[in-house]
Amino acid sequence: xxxxxxxxxSTFGGEIDSLFYLIYYxxxxxxxxxxVLMVLxxxxxxxxxxxxxxxxxxxxxxxxxxxIIPAAILIVLSFMSVSTxxxxxxxxxxxxxxxxxxxxxxxxxxxxxxxxxxxxxxxDVKFDNDLHVPVNKVVRVxxxxxxxxxxxxxxxxxxxxDAVPGRTILVWFEATKPGKxxxxxxxxxxxxxxxxxxxxxxxxxxxxxxxxxENLAAKAQ
Amino acid sequence: xxxxAAAGAAQVAHGHHEExxxxxxxxFSTDHKMIGRQFLFLGLFMLLIGGLLAMMVRWQLAWxxxxxxxxxxxxxxxxxxxxxxxxxxxxxxxMHATIMIFFVVMPIMVGSFGNFLIPLMIGTRDMAFPxxxxxxxxxGAVSGVIMLASFFVAGGPAASGWTxxxxxxxxxxxxxxxxxQNLWIISLLILGISSLMGSINYITTIINxxxxxxxxxxxxxxxxxxxxxxILLLLALPVLTAALAMLLFDRTLGTSFFLxxxxxxxxxxxxxxxxxxxxxxxILVLPAMGVTSDLLSTFSRKPxxxxxxxxxxxxxxAFLSWTVWGHHMFVSGMNPLLGTAFMxxxxxxxxxxxxxxxxxxxxxxxxxIRLTTxxxxxxxxxxxxxxxxxxxxxxxSTPVDIFIHDTYYIVAHFHYVVAGIIFALFxxxxxxxxxxxxxxxxxxLGKIHFVLTYIFFNGAFFPMHFLGxxxxxxxxxxxxxxxxxxxxxxxxxxxxxxxxILGASQVFxxxxxFWSLFAGKKAERNPWQANTLEWVAPTPxxxxxxxxxxVVYRGPYExxxxxxxxxxxxxxxxxxxxxxARAH
Numbered sequence: 028x029x030x031x032x033x034x035x036x037s038t039f040g041g042e043i044d045s046l047f048y049l050i051y052y053x054x055x056x057x058x059x060x061x062x063v064l065m066v067l068x069x070x071x072x073x074x075x076x077x078x079x080x081x082x083x084x085x086x087x088x089x090x091x092x093x094x095i096i097p098a099a100i101l102i103v104l105s106f107m108s109v110s111t112x113x114x115x116x117x118x119x120x121x122x123x124x125x126x127x128x129x130x131x132x133x134x135x136x137x138x139x140x141x142x143x144x145x146x147x148x149x150x151d152v153k154f155d156n157d158l159h160v161p162v163n164k165v166v167r168v169x170x171x172x173x174x175x176x177x178x179x180x181x182x183x184x185x186x187x188x189d190a191v192p193g194r195t196i197l198v199w200f201e202a203t204k205p206g207k208x209x210x211x212x213x214x215x216x217x218x219x220x221x222x223x224x225x226x227x228x229x230x231x232x233x234x235x236x237x238x239x240x241e242n243l244a245a246k247a248q
Numbered sequence: 249x250x251x252x253a254a255a256g257a258a259q260v261a262h263g264h265h266e267e268x269x270x271x272x273x274x275x276f277s278t279d280h281k282m283i284g285r286q287f288l289f290l291g292l293f294m295l296l297i298g299g300l301l302a303m304m305v306r307w308q309l310a311w312x313x314x315x316x317x318x319x320x321x322x323x324x325x326x327x328x329x330x331x332x333x334x335x336x337x338x339x340x341x342x343m344h345a346t347i348m349i350f351f352v353v354m355p356i357m358v359g360s361f362g363n364f365l366i367p368l369m370i371g372t373r374d375m376a377f378p379x380x381x382x383x384x385x386x387x388g389a390v391s392g393v394i395m396l397a398s399f400f401v402a403g404g405p406a407a408s409g410w411t412x413x414x415x416x417x418x419x420x421x422x423x424x425x426x427x428x429q430n431l432w433i434i435s436l437l438i439l440g441i442s443s444l445m446g447s448i449n450y451i452t453t454i455i456n457x458x459x460x461x462x463x464x465x466x467x468x469x470x471x472x473x474x475x476x477x478x479i480l481l482l483l484a485l486p487v488l489t490a491a492l493a494m495l496l497f498d499r500t501l502g503t504s505f506f507l508x509x510x511x512x513x514x515x516x517x518x519x520x521x522x523x524x525x526x527x528x529x530x531i532l533v534l535p536a537m538g539v540t541s542d543l544l545s546t547f548s549r550k551p552x553x554x555x556x557x558x559x560x561x562x563x564x565x566a567f568l569s570w571t572v573w574g575h576h577m578f579v580s581g582m583n584p585l586l587g588t589a590f591m592x593x594x595x596x597x598x599x600x601x602x603x604x605x606x607x608x609x610x611x612x613x614x615x616x617i618r619l620t621t622x623x624x625x626x627x628x629x630x631x632x633x634x635x636x637x638x639x640x641x642x643x644x645s646t647p648v649d650i651f652i653h654d655t656y657y658i659v660a661h662f663h664y665v666v667a668g669i670i671f672a673l674f675x676x677x678x679x680x681x682x683x684x685x686x687x688x689x690x691x692x693l694g695k696i697h698f699v700l701t702y703i704f705f706n707g708a709f710f711p712m713h714f715l716g717x718x719x720x721x722x723x724x725x726x727x728x729x730x731x732x733x734x735x736x737x738x739x740x741x742x743x744x745x746x747x748x749i750l751g752a753s754q755v756f757x758x759x760x761x762f763w764s765l766f767a768g769k770k771a772e773r774n775p776w777q778a779n780t781l782e783w784v785a786p787t788p789x790x791x792x793x794x795x796x797x798x799v800v801y802r803g804p805y806e807x808x809x810x811x812x813x814x815x816x817x818x819x820x821x822x823x824x825x826x827x828x829a830r831a832h
Contacts (some may be wrong), residue, residue: 031718033732045648054638061605064625068612072548073619079815085554087606089610090603100589101595104645111647116584132422173349175416176514178579178654182732183720186646187650191515191581192415193508195277197595209732213654213721215409215729217422221725 036204036229037184042111043157044185049107053100084148095134107116115186122165130170130190135210135217139243152243156225159242162205163237168198178214189214202229276386278378283385284364288677290389290715291356292761294347295395301344303751306708307334307392308340313725331477335424336345337725338407343399345410346432350439351392353669357535358443358481359388361448361676363476364684368789369471371798376452380445386441391435396468398431406432409723411525414506414517418498435490438495441483447485450478459781459820460798465559468551468780468804468820470766472559473538476566478533478636484527491520522573532568533633533665534562534671540626542804543675544608546778547623548615549815551805553607561600568597578649578830587646592784594644601637605630616808616815620776621694625675628702629668636664639713654723657716663709674757676699682763682775686788687768693760700753704786707746711739777816780804784820 029051035044064087072080127138127146141150148170160166171180172190180187184200202208210225230238268277269443277283307316314331326336363381367374373380398405405428408417412432420426454475458467465474465730489659494505506517545552550560574590608630617623639661643649649696652658674697681689718736720727727740774783782801785793798820806817 028714028717031714031736033719043651044278046645047642047648047651050642050648054641058634058638061609064609065612066628068609068615069617069619069627072615074549074616078615080548080550082810083329083553083614084551084805085557085607085610087554090374090557093606094599094603098599100640101598102642104641105592105595108591108645108647112584112587112591112650115647115650116587124698127744130415133480141745168287175422176413178717180721182651185651187579189365189580189655193514194513194581196581209730211719211721211724211730215338215413215416215723217416218407218424219521220338220723221334222729224730 031248034204035183035185036202036206036208037181037186038184038201038203039111039115040185041102042114046104046108046111046172047134050104062102071092078181079241082095091214092109108130119197122161122167122199124164125167126160127169127171128158128178129188130180130212130216131173132175132217133223135212135225136173137225141243156210157228158225159228159230159235161203161232162202163228165199165201168199168200169195171195173196175216176214177212177216177223180211180213181208183208184227187213203226205229205231205234254823270488276382278373278374278382280363280367280381281684281789281793283381284360284362284508286385287359287388290385290392291352291360294351294355294392297752298344298347298352299345299754301340303748304332305337305340305344305742308725308749309335309727310741312728317398317442332725334725335404335407335809338409338423338723339405339425339428341723342406343395344408346436347395348666349410349528351395351530352434353666353673354443355388356673357669357676358474358477358531359385359446359540361470361539361680362446362478362534364680365470365782366450366453366474367457368683368785369468369780370454370457370462371781371784371794371800372453373792373794375449376457377449381449384442384445384449386681387445388439389434391439391442392771393406394431394435397772398428398435401427404428411521412494412495412517413521414498414514415508418495418506418514418517420499420823425543431497433499437489437492437496438545440489444485444666447478447482448764450474451482454478459800461797462781462819464555464802466800468538468770469541469558469562470535470538472538472599473534473562477534480527480531480566480569484524484531487520488524488528491517491524494520503569515577515580515582518577519573519582523570523574523702525576526573526814527566529662530565532669533790534565536629537562537634538671539676539679540608540629541604541671542780543610543622543626543679544611544630545805545807546776547620547626548612549618549807550611550615551803551807553610553613554603555803555805557603558607559602560604562664564600565597568593568600572597575644575649577645579653591644591646592639595641597639598637598641598644601633605634605637620678621689621691622675622679622776624695624698625678627673628671628698629675631668631702632664632671632705633668633748635710636661636666636668639664651719652716653656654721655716656712656720656722659722660712660716663712667709671701677761679776680782682771683763683782683785683787685768685791686771687764688771688775689760689768691755697756700756701750704750704753708743708750715739715743740749767812774832777814778808779816779818784818 129136137154139152140146170190172192177190188198208227212223320330403426406421407425416422497503504512506512571593575594578587800819808815809817
């Protein structure tokens with residue numbers, strides 16, 4: 028099943044995928060165990076002439092065992108999840124590469140700060156739906172929404188964050204491989220929700236420098 | 249008929265009341281059994297509508313922008329020569345979910361079986377408040393009419409998802425839907441009133457009117473589940489009502505509860521909605537769990553494994569259901585620390601469900617199992633609920649949820665748990681049909697219905713896990729618009745074909761149900777040889793239910809008891825004491 032995961036090109040994606048696989052193995056094993064037992068019992072204990080069902084109200088020791096074991100597994104899984112969640116959502120690393128992305132019906136409006144490094148000044152450069160970033164660099168995105176809730180989803184970077192009107196949310200990622208990756212909107216945002224998508228272009232440092240030279244410096248308005 | 253007729257000795261069937269006439273018997277009845285049947289017919293009718301809406305959604309996903317067969321008569325702007333436009337698509341899945349949750353599962357599991365079974369299973373003559381009961385059905389029916397009417401207003405029906413997130417739902421201009429969304433809100437406000445009336449009745453009846461000898465821990469688990477569900481409804485619905493009222497005011501009165509430009513907070517809607525919404529999904533599943541427990545025990549001819557644990561685990565689920573709502577909001581923008589907290593509570597709530605699953609297995613072990621149609625569907629509940637519950641663990645882990653939130657992984661998860669509920673719903677219909685309608689449904693057709701439904705249900709929903717793992721988003725109208733989704737499109741086709749066959753297979757149920765109403769084999773009083781009190785009442789069951797007030801001597805699960813030679817022992821059977829009892 029997990030063969031369908033899109034290629035991971037995110038520094039924190041491996042941790043997320045590991046958790047995904049771990050949970051998959053545990054749940055698959057549980058599913059097989061319970062299903063096999065169920066089918067076995069249905070066959071072994073089908074009604075047969077001359078045999079009466081076992082008159083038993085239960086077994087407390089067994090119940091304790093099958094309460095404690097699942098509880099322990101689930102508690103361990105939650106503790107294992109804490110650090111990755113914190114890393115992605117609460118511990119954005121510092122970086123000099125920061126963008127603004129404003130979601131609106133039905134576009135991602137991307138803003139580069141321009142040479143002065145500040146947003147809201149005359150040298151800001153705006154794009155619709157295209158983010159260009161260099162590989163192996165922490166990218167910080169100030170995410171906002173202009174009308175309704177949208178959701179900034181980068182499948183290959185294992186990143187998703189709802190963009191909420193009235194707030195700016197900081198999101199970060201670091202891509203490990205150049206390529207072109209889709210940025211679908213993942214929260215119903217109206218009749219144009221389907222097809223609302225952008226493109227993340229991850230460049231080698233040389234390609235990025237070339238792109239920035241052509242698109243960021245020249246377009247200062 | 250006066251309910252103040254001498255309470256003590258008069259808990260007997262009224263054999264001699266005046267003729268009530270057609271309207272008072274079939275339309276405006278205060279008899280819990282008739283009201284139960286009315287809820288069932290309402291729910292089954294809505295199931296057809298909800299199912300058709302789903303078929304249209306699936307058509308569009310498999311073959312985007314092709315005309316839906318048989319739909320060319322639907323005019324613009326709903327469809328364009330049978331082709332579904334994006335606006336309509338958003339309404340289709342919104343109304344599919346709204347109808348299935350609020351007008352199918354709740355009316356049937358809670359409204360129908362709650363009403364029909366509670367007085368019968370606890371051994372009393374009717375609900376505590378029969379007139380309130382009548383009101384609860386008709387208010388619910390009015391709510392249904394309003395919801396259906398919303399299809400026909402200018403701008404079309406609601407299109408913000410059944411979850412109705414603000415700000416999309418808070419301003420008509422964001423969707424182009426105006427009165428459709430308002431009517432959606434008003435319908436649900438009114439339905440909440442209906443459910444509250446029902447809850448008051450159920451809780452009062454169960455607390456006050458149990459037969460002599462029926463202690464709480466001699467109640468069948470079906471009743472436990474309905475009791476707990478009624479309490480959850482009582483506490484959760486007011487929150488939804490408040491949120492809906494606030495949304496309606498934002499839309500129509502210029503308030504800004506959820507609109508940031510007026511100082512409001514979009515996330516407030518989500519918190520309020522899910523604070524109701526999470527207990528709501530347990531409201532949906534608990535009756536199914538109760539019914540499954542009863543049926544597994546009856547058809548294994550064995551006591552339920554761990555009766556007390558089964559009751560306490562339902563109480564635990566209900567209590568914990570208030571603590572997990574934020575797991576719907578991990579990436580919503582709420583403080584990530586809350587995410588960690590809600591992850592912990594969500595992992596915990598999986599434990600009581602796990603206990604129940606193992607106890608169901610334990611009930612089967614050592615049994616003498618009869619694979620009747622109701623039993624097959626009850627086993628289907630266990631199987632589907634198992635998959636649905638296990639898939640929930642993935643989304644409970646916050647980092648994994650970053651990826652699978654708002655994808656088809658979630659859609660797969662909730663359909664599996666809801667499917668579980670539908671299987672339990674079918675089990676309950678086949679099982680209690682003899683008591684409700686005095687006839688048996690056909691076993692052969694029932695088994696065909698089961699096999700087809702089980703196979704094609706899994707065919708439709710299991711591959712949705714693959715789509716979700718691939719990142720396929722929810723609520724999109726054309727997957728082919730995304731390059732990364734195109735390689736998985738064959739799954740969408742497979743799912744749709746399975747879903748269409750699943751839909752078509754229900755004809756076996758519909759035919760069986762309606763044909764059996766008129767021509768089914770007449771049912772004996774206790775065709776399943778079950779222990780619970782509803783089977784003590786005569787078939788057909790008159791007003792007042794029991795010829796003699798039942799007295800309860802034991803729990804509901806004394807199957808294969810050493811005290812008697814039969815493999816069942818009704819709750820009200822008096823074995824006497826001493827040598828006379830041993831001789832049975």
